[in-house]
Structure formats: structure tokens, C-alpha cells
Amino acid sequence: MSRLTRRNVLQIGAPLLGLGLADFLRLEAQAADAGRPTSQKSLIVFWTDGGISQQDTYDVKPDAPAEYRGMYRSIGSNVPGLVLSDRLPLQARVMDRLSIVRSVHHENGIHAPSAHWMQTGYFGPTLARNAAQKPSFGSVIARAIGSRQPPMPAYVSVPKSEAFGYQGAVYLGKAFNPFEVGADPNAADFKVPNLSLPTGLTARSVDSRRALLKTFDTLRRDIDDSGVMEGLDTFKSQALEMVAGDRMRAAFNLNAEDPKVRDQYGRHRYGQSALLARRLVEAGARCVNINTGNWDHHNDIAKGLDEHLPPLDRAIAALVEDLDARGLLDEVIIYCVGEFGRTPRMNGHAGRDHWSDCFSVLLAGGGIQGGRVIGASEKWGGGVRDRLVTPLDLLATIYHTLGVPLDTHYEDASGRPVSIVGGGQPIHELL
């Protein structure tokens, strides 16, 4: 009579089982009838690991002395008065649909703690205590609003998690860690390891194993009141569906795209990752995190940027145009961000070092206004001149746009409720 089914767990509410599990059941399993938030929006992130140089990309200083200005010229965009680095010509053509935040600020200059800050919104680990303390925004999104369409996972990393280990769920629970694609989408033989059968295992064997499991997996389910067993059952069928079924495989099959579209995105890791991300959000993923190359250009920054900027430029511009053409641009947020920017003044090795006092991020789509510039840096870079934006403000903007309630709190391991946005406020000028 009082056996707990998933549905009455939902009716009773979370405290009975502990928030984590009930939420997991609500969000990660197929609970279409359970009043899932109606948002259909998703998020594609370009994480620029190592820290991209703002003054060579989105916050150029054409009038500054050479050691600040850097080696690139500036070009106009399709938004009057908005100039960009000449290494971003393709984004300049779609600038009316992109917005730049030029006044992001936090107070750490070391990769790992800064990555934690930008991934979670909170300062936490130091070099001495480097374990993650807060969940990444991708995990928060996965837990709060879940996958749009199982079996597609809510949170996917292409090709795998980076950001110094701070893209995980921490106390939200392992169910909200990213699903790692595990291979370069630009590789000729691109296959997802987790969806590919290990050596020696045939599809026929998987089918017979699946049938045998059904026969023998008969332990009474009512011995477990916690929901864990039911959750495992759901995931086992989801995993078998992913491995043996067609839907996931189809979503990951880049060969199904018109070669011209693939060319448009660029035949490199950036472009094909962006194309894959589009396919995955279409198939139901909520947050796809593309971990790009390393941008930690302390030495000879021109060499590094000349290699990395053109493919990033092409990938972002193509994604914007493709989403727009498909009528999806208002449904998908694009966010380009790293742990910090780089020093406004070039160093003695023709490079730039770490800089978190004032740096830039890119936001677009999902209903975020395009063609805007939020905030400003000082004359030659350096500090924030106007409209300081914190990491939590950025997350609040994204959560709000996606439909994640900003008053959401999750309990950490000690049972203390932690706000997902703390004091962060959405950037209203973008909404």
C-alpha cells in the first residue's frame, strides 16, 4: 500500500528520500508526466582552456601602444561601431547575433582555481587544496532541467572533460557528470567509445545478453524503497538502448550531414565539434561543452592564435548561421569562455600571461540579445572601466535564459543549502 513508486515519491517530495535521489529520479529518468520544466532551450559552450586573449579577439585596443595592441589589426563588423580582431572575420559578419561581455572580473590568476571560478561561479580550490568544491554549471543545468529527450544525456563533453577537473557534478551526484564523447569528431573514423562495442563483442551477442539479463534480473524490486534499484533499471535499459539501438548512434553520425555543411563548419576539431554539438542538442542534449585547444599562450602568442583563432572563428560563425537557418537560434545559447583572459601588455617572450581583472566572454542565441557590448575595460585594457560582471552574473544570465529558477539551492555534503547563483544577477541588458 505504501510502497514507494517513482510517482508517489514525486508527489511526496524530495525530503523523504534525500533531495539528491528524488531529484535524480525526477530529472534524469523518464518522468515526462512529472511536470518537467517546459523550457526547450539548450546550451553549447566553447571552453577556451588556458585563457583566451581578450585584446586579440573581442576587446581590441587599436589605439594603444604596440605592446598593448598586439600584432593584429582591427576590423569592423555588421554592427556599426563594433570592431573585432582581424582574426575573427567570420564572426564579424554575424556580429548582430552575438554579444560580447568585456568586463568580466574575478580575483585569481592561476589556471585551476580560476577554472573552478568560471565553471562553478565560486572561488574554491587553491593549488594546495585542488579538489572541486562546487558543481559545474553544466551539472547544475543537468540536474535542474535534465535532458530534453532521453536516452540522450543531459550534459555532454566533447571530446572529454577538461577545465582542470571542474566540469563535474561534485555533490549533485554522479548522475549529473558529463557524458564524455571520448573521441575527436573530426577524425576520419570518429566513433564514440562508449557507444562502440569492445573488441570481440558482436551486436548479436549484445542482443542475447540483453535477453538473458531480462530473464535473470528478477530480484524483487520492492525490497528497495530508496529508488536506487529503479534508477539502475532505467539506466541499464537506457545504456542498452544507446549501445544496441539506433537513436544515439544516429545523433552521433556526422556522416549523415551534407558534406557542404561539414565544410561550412570547417574540417577541424573546432568545426566538427560544433556541428556535433548542434546534432546533440537537436537530439535532446541540454548542455554540450566543447573543450577546445589550449590557449595558454605565454610565448609567441601570434603563433598560437594564428593556429587556433581561425578554426574557432569559423566554428562559432557557422554554428550561428546554421542554427539561425534552422530556426533554432532562439532555442540554443552559445557561450564562449575560458578561466580568464590574458595580460593587456605583451611580455618579453612575445606572449601574454594570465589576467582575470578584466576579460571578455561571448554570448549568443537562446533569446539573448545580439550585437551588444556589455561593460568596458580601461583605456589600454587592465581593469574594469564600466559594468563589472562576475562569474556568477554570467551563470545567472545563462540559468535564467534556460529556465533554471535562480532561487534553486542544492545541499552540499554537509547538508548546507548552496545557491546556484549566490549574489549573481542576470545581465539584464542582454535579455
Added chain:
Amino acid sequence: MTNFKQITWQLLLLLVAGVISRNIAFAADTPNATVVRFSTDVVPILTKLGCDSGGCHGKATGQNGFKLSLFGFEPELDYDALVTEARGRRLNLADPDRSLLLLKATSRVPHGGGRRLNESSDDYRIVRDWIAQGATAPREDDPKLVRIELLPKEQILRTNATQQLKAMAFFSDGTSRDVTRQAVYQSNEPGIAAVDAEGLVKTGSQHGLVSVMARFGEQIAAFHSAVPFAADEAKMAAAQAQLDQLESKLGASSSDRHLLRQWRRLGVVPSAPADDATFLRRATIDICGTLPTDFEVTEYLADTRSDKRARLIDRLLERPEYASYFALKWADILQNRGAGYSTSKQRAGTTLFAAWIRDSLATNKPYDQFVSELLTASGSQNENPPAIWYRAVRKSPEYVESVAQAFLGVRIQCAQCHHHPTERWSQADYYGLAAVFSRVGRKGGFADAEVPTDEIIYLKERGDVAHPRTGELLKPRPLGGAEFSLGLHDDPRGNLARWMTRSDNPFFARTMVNRLWAHFLGRGIVHPIDDARSTNPPSNPELLDALAQDFIASGFDVKQLIRAITRSYAYGLESAPQPGNTGDTQTFARFYPRRVTAEVLLDGISQVLDVPTNFPGVPAGTRAIELPDENVAAHFLDVFGRPARMSACECERVDAPALTQALELVNSAEIQRKLIDKTGYAQRLAASDKSHADLATEIFLRVLARRPRPEELKAAVEFLVSEPDRAEACRSLLWSLLATNEFLFNH
């Protein structure tokens, strides 16, 4: 049952009392009749309305520039925020109704928090009267809140019933008043009984134990209730009759008596005892972190001695796997963390510490001695392994929280920044405990590592801890105890260890008993295991006390404690519920199944398939439960919930299911490698000339530690016959059993 008649009468009495007290309260609230006091009248309203909650103005950054102290624990700060800050614009003394505070709270001007207060409510009038009376500041001679009481204190309730609670506040001037509507309520089991903002408790359709906490100011009180499983007198009588029969079968142990008493009280009938194969697997996993082999299963099933379960427990406790498995558990709690160290030179510390823990368990070192050696450890971490505990635990909050959580079963984190919202702990308690460790000094150390290794721990001449708000220097003091009287050369850590391990310490033995009870029974008598508070009482206090007393009397003999727990009637029950205990999650009327932990699962798969896992950087053949720290790379273990050893909370090891776990089972290269290994069990089996029935029986014994049931044997044989490739058939059968919940759970 007489119980229910009594309830009805008590309910009636209470209702009458409630009406009277409400009238009295109303009279006291009449405008201008009394002086409205800020701390005891106004602040509780702000708390009740949620203004000073952690999500709104109570958070550290405030909301829109208006910051209150969390849950109103610091009225002086709140007074400043309301009266002085923002150039005083939050109050309007000339026209109280035009005060921004009231305009916002009633949403007459836009308020992010919406409309919280009705203009015609008593709460509104009290706040307005306070402003009208000149917004008087809290004064030194204001009556102080001394305690609150919740009435009734306890009550047995039926399903779908209600119970109005009454909260009384008592003040230092001898007065008292009804604060039922101003108190804040919280139920620890809302599925069994929910409570509304007015203190009305409503039971639902579920049965069990429930406590409702009330908070007013810094004071808390609790109401304890039980909703019996037997729904009416006839069912209760039937349950008692069944329990009478059971009583004659029970042993004489005090644990069993206390379990029975609880079952009688709630009218719960326990499930049947588990069969021998289930018990063997259960105990072998719980004591040794290991699966029984097929040989062990056959041998145990053939044993006809009546005391074979007790003999099994004794045998298991003497196996080396017992020490390894529990050392793994303690290494989690003691945060023997390897992350951040790249070279084996630095890593030696974790190996040394792990070995010390294992040896302590293998030799059954008394638990009080084990903890004392840790807490008071000094000297070189190279020479005195327990001093390595001080490597992961380095700072004031880490000392306090680790000690409180690991050894005292108390979560005191909240009191670092403010008064604990659900217990009596204040910041003075927190920092008094911090002061015990303020003279821990560190010398030397290999500084290249992120966290230094090979430090020397010593006692500094001094080290001060100040109360963060008052600045007062605090003397070392244990939780809820008096300041230590210390000579110049006394190490306060020694005083703490002696205080903890005294036989009358209210926390120490109970916490260990509860920890191990939860390990074996799947749930603590206090749940969660490290969250003991008056508002979260033990489900069976007599059971907890009896086990704790025996534990102390035994000289803190851990193996003896494990014997007592695993020989209890509850541990031997089957997990399947039966009518009469359906929905029970608190009284141990059946065995609560749980997942086999990451390390045990991986070792189990290796054992079944007879192909070891190769872990990098440790000797070949090392099992997962023997790994020196959590930093030995093993994807499988991370996916299945191996903790990062960041806190002293066992909750860090999560059992939540995840898609990646299912993919690891379904599609793992590692399991497939073990299945196709040329010298592995699957290949050997395929190469044997065993009949299909023998193959199937052996596989069941080996994977699930039981013989197949007839229909399972039939299905397995049919499959083996149908599959032309005998090796692949063996692999598929093995795989499918490894992926069953029966394998993944200890049940």
C-alpha cells in the same frame, strides 16, 4: 487499543488548550498594549516570513543591498540594517505604514520576494507598532529568551490524522508566552507527517517514526511521534500475537529485546529470516568486502551445525580482508588522500597511513586507543603514521568538522558562521573546539608537493582562536563541555581525547556504534549517521544506548561490537517486505538492501572471472579494497562512486545510480577483457567438458552465490543449447548475471 482512546482525549484537551492560549496571545498582541521588543517580537516575524533565510536577505551578500543575519541569530546586526543603514529610509517613524520595510513586505512597492505580509495580520501590526513606538533598539536589560517548549512532547498518531502543536517561549524575567504562530517548523520525515507554518502536524498514509522541530530565536524543541503500522485495534492485536510467537524464538541479547519492543510499539511484523546462501553472501560482503567463492557457498550450505552463522562471523572477522575492507572505510573517513602527489616519494605517506589503519583493525586495537593515537599524534609523519591524519586535516574548520563528524557524529559546520539552526551549537562551541587544535604546529615537510608531506607535528607554545564576532579569545573546550584546565605543557588534544573516551561521553561510543550499525543494517539508528541532534533523534534510543554501553564495557572492542550487530535478529532477516512491514525504512523489520560499493564490485567481477584488475603503480595482484589511496587511477571505481576523500562524511561515497555506470556494465572494455582472457574463468569453463546443467549451476554459484532455481536452470540450459559457440555462450551467461541487480546489491 487503549492507545487510541487516549489519543482522542488528549487531542480534545489540546484543542481546548489551544483555543485558550490563542486568546491569551491575542490579548497580549493588542496594539499599544505592550512594548514591542525588537529581538523577541520583531525578529521572529522576519524569520517566520522567510526574510532572513539563506536564499534571501539572510545570505552573506544580502539581497539587493539589504542584509539580515541568517535566521535572525544576531538581532543587533538586524537592528542596524533596518534602522541605520540605507540612511534610515527603511523605516518611517512619522508614518509607520509608509516604511519601506512594510511597503516591500506587503508588495505595495515591487518586492523581489513577493507579498509576504498581509496588512490586516497580527504580524503586520506588531512590526508597525514597533516602528510607531520609536523603533526601540534591543537593550541589555530586555528579557532574554531562555528556552522554548513544544506541546505535546510526544504522541502516537494514526494515519491521515492531525495534531496541533503549541510552542511556548520562556523568558529570563520569568514570563512566558505562546509563540505557536511565530515559531518555524520542520518535519524530519514529511512523508510520514508534514507540518504547516501554524504548527499543525498532518500524518499521511505512511507509517513510522517522525519528529517535528520548532525553532524560535536561537531555541529549538522537538515533537516526537509514531504512526503505527497496524491500522486499527484488530490489526494491532494480530501483530502483537505474531510478535509473541517471535519473542519465544529470539535470543536473550538486549539488542533483540529493544528491536522487539520497537516492533511492538509500532505494530510491525518483521520479515522471515534470510536463507543461508543469502546470509553467507551478505556477511562476507559486509565483513570482508569480498564475495564468497562457489566452494565456500557449497561448504556453508552443507554445514548443519545450529550455530553456523555465529561461526561464520567469527571466521570472517579473522580474515585479512576484514582489516583491508574496514581500513578502506576508515581511510575515507580519515581522508587519506593521494590526489595532488605525483611521485611515489610523496605517496609513501598514504601507504604508511593505510597500513597503520589496517594493522590497527587486524590487531583489533581498542577503538578509544585508535582515536586517541590519531588525535594526539605528534612527531614525524615518517615515523608516526597516525600523524599523517594531520596532512589532510590542516586548518581550523577541518579540525573541528572532521572531529565532530567522524568521532562525535555531529555536523557542526553551520556554527562556523552562525548559530546552528537545528541544534544548540553556537559559534563559541565551534571555536572552542577549534582552540583545542590551535597549538598544532608543523615543521619541515617536502614543500614541492601541493600539500606538504613528511611534516613534523608538534605542540606550539601558543595559538589563539578568537570568536569571529566578539573577538573574545576562546579557551579549548569540548562540544557541550567545560573549558579544559590546562597547565603550560599540557596538549589540549590529550584532554580532548580523554574527554571523548570517557565512559560517560554522550557522543563517542554512540557514534561508532551507529556507524557500524549503519554499515551492516543499511541505515543508522541515527540517520544520517553523522547528524545526531535533539531534533533528529535515534529511531531506537534504547537499542543505541544498550549497544553503546556494551561497547564501552568491552573496552571499545570493535570486533565484539561487530559480532553483536551481525548476530542481531534484524541482520539475519530477508530483505523482502511482507504485509505488516511494507514501507518500513526505520525499524529494521527487514534487511534494507544497498549497492555493493565500487571497490567490492570490481573485486567481485575480478574474482568471478578470475582475471585480476591491473592498477597502475601498485604491486600486481593488489585488490581494489587494498589500494593505498583514492588516487590510483581506476575509471571503474570513479564511475561507481569512489569518494575523493574530501570530508569526514561517509556520505561522500554516493550510491546514486548513473548512466555512466550502466554503460560501464553494458559496454565496458574491462569486463569484456576479463571475459575473453585466455586463462580466465570463462575460457576455462568453455574448455571443460561439463554438461550444460553443470555449467549453469556453477555459474550461478560463482556469480550470485546460490544455486539456480529450476526455471532459471531451465532457461540457462536452453540458452547454452541454442548457442553454437560454447565460449561465447559462457561469456554471455556470465555477463548477464554480473549485470543483474542481485549481483549489484547486497540484499
